[in-house]
Amino acid sequence: MSFANQPSPNDVGVAVVGAGYWGPNLIRNFLASDHMWLWSVCDLDVDRARRVLGRHTSVHVTNDLDDILGDPRIEAVAIATPARTHYGIARACLEAGKHVLVEKPLALSSSDADRLVALAAERGLTLMCDHTYCYTPAVNWIRSETARGTLGRIQYIDSVRINLGIIQPDADVFWDLLPHDLSILDSILPAGIEPTAVSALGVDPVGAGRACVGYVTMMLPGAGIAHVHVSWLSPVKIRTTIIGGSHRYVVWDDVNPAQRLSIYERGVDVSTFSAPDDQREMMVQYRTGDMMAPALGEHEALGEVARHFTECIRTGRAPLTDGRSGVRILRILEAVDQSIAEHGALVPLNERARRDVAAEVLT
Ligand SMILES: NC(=O)c1ccc[n+]([C@@H]2O[C@H](COP(=O)([O-])OP(=O)(O)OC[C@H]3O[C@@H](n4cnc5c(N)ncnc54)[C@H](O)[C@@H]3O)[C@@H](O)[C@H]2O)c1
Structure with a gap:
């Protein structure tokens, strides 16, 4: 384990969107990861996101998704917002060239999920579902x-x-x-x-x-x-x-x-x-x-989810719980x-x- 306070060159720069009940678990595991660097947390309720991160942090907090989409250091985004928002946020992230990890369910319909799978494939990006179990x-x-x-x-x-x-x-x-x-x-x-x-x-x-x-x-x-x-x-x-x-x-x-x-x-x-x-x-x-x-x-x-997500991003391998598994579900x-x-x-x-x-x- 490294204790550097700078990202190492091979780290995947990430952001988390949604810091309610489940988002903090992603944040905790990403902060503990040896292969990720958490740059930003986005939540409509910025005070909530700040409380999750605590005072002693350099992680940026925002309520504007565009801050994340426009940040070239952020290669990947994990989405832990309510299900009705998954499709819109995931689509915006893929269109901005970010790899995406989405909480269950991937979208509210299999046709929307199919669109996300096609978009990720077209852009050569990793789309993974957090099917934690x-x-x-x-x-x-x-x-x-x-x-x-x-x-x-x-x-x-x-x-x-x-x-x-x-x-x-x-x-x-x-x-x-x-x-x-x-x-x-x-x-x-x-x-x-x-x-x-x-x-x-x-x-x-x-x-x-x-x-x-x-x-x-x-x-x-x-x-x-x-x-x-x-x-x-x-x-x-x-x-x-x-x-x-x-x-x-x-x-x-x-x-x-x-x-x-x-x-x-x-x-x-x-x-x-x-x-x-x-x-x-x-x-x-x-x-x-x-x-x-x-x-x-x-x-x-979730530590294994983080490790597998970064591995799939770096190798281009399909995740165990890829977008297609989200569509089947x-x-x-x-x-x-x-x-x-x-x-x-x-x-x-x-x-x-x-x-x-x-x-x-x-x-
Ligand atoms: N993998 C698991 O085992 C597991 C467990 C629990 C929940 N989940 C999933 O996690 C997701 C979130 O669930 P939760 O219980 O944490 O919900 P929650 O309501 O507690 O938290 C959602 C957070 O998202 C924020 N938010 C809503 N819309 C937003 C937007 N457009 N942009 C930015 N932030 C936004 C809200 O302010 C809130 O803080 C759901 O999809 C749920 O199914 C997964």
Whole structure:
């Protein structure tokens, strides 16, 4: 670690826009980064930004985005403002030639997100989504094991993300919490495996004017299924995901730092065979092996986000959570909205699935 009070030549000069609840976490990690130099923080509320930085700082504070867009020392901008502003700010930054890190969700529609992806590609700039959970040691472990095939075929994913949460003024519980689970799913499923259809139901039992409790079911290729329960109305905080693989089961309990991951060598094998009377017989075998808890290094995911963002900027490599992953997540969120409007109808997610459902309806 260097303690110079000047940027080194290879540092990525950055600015953060938005210093509310989440922005300070980015600011803290950028200030601690060995590869970044934080030049500026922009917030409509400059006093808030000043309070976040404290008195002993040389980081510039502004409420004018143009100060950042016109500063040649700033190569990259992290956007932690409310979701409705992401598209406009990200677009302005890309047009000014800045690399961009955007908080979830990337935009309010997949078509706007698509435009950002195209603009970044046209300008040769990095566009990355801060899907923070994808950079945790637990998700890194699960991703590498699913890629190596050690869990076997993914049969189901069951996720619960509930607590007494802040009822957001401009988003329902799906748009607030579901992006986390969708980005985790997007990052751990083996390449080419994506949800094919989604069904969702939500309720607003407290009169908040938006869904506060919701259930989302997604069909996965190969007879798999994923289910996510999100809620702002739970007295207890639960962040648990169970991944059922044909070889192993994984239980990820994110609120249990002593043992976040448990891997079970357990499962059910079913085989069928022909009986002498020409009937099909079924044999069920239960595997009841060991449970092991992998040793995960502890690191703050946002530190890894900062490191990966700078690496992608310097190498031109596509980020793990690039703009395209943001688009995929928005397509599912849009399908969730459609399903809710159609009282839980199963909404196909890609062209082929749409054709299959249409064919099923016709036959
Ligand atoms: N990655 C995560 O785990 C995570 C966690 C929480 C929030 N978030 C995301 O972070 C973003 C911000 O959420 P928050 O809870 O910090 O919101 P917030 O309302 O607490 O803070 C937003 C800040 O942006 C400022 N702002 C609004 N419009 C602006 C503009 N046009 N220019 C400059 N500043 C502007 C506001 O003054 C405020 O200080 C959201 O997209 C949210 O989804 C991500």
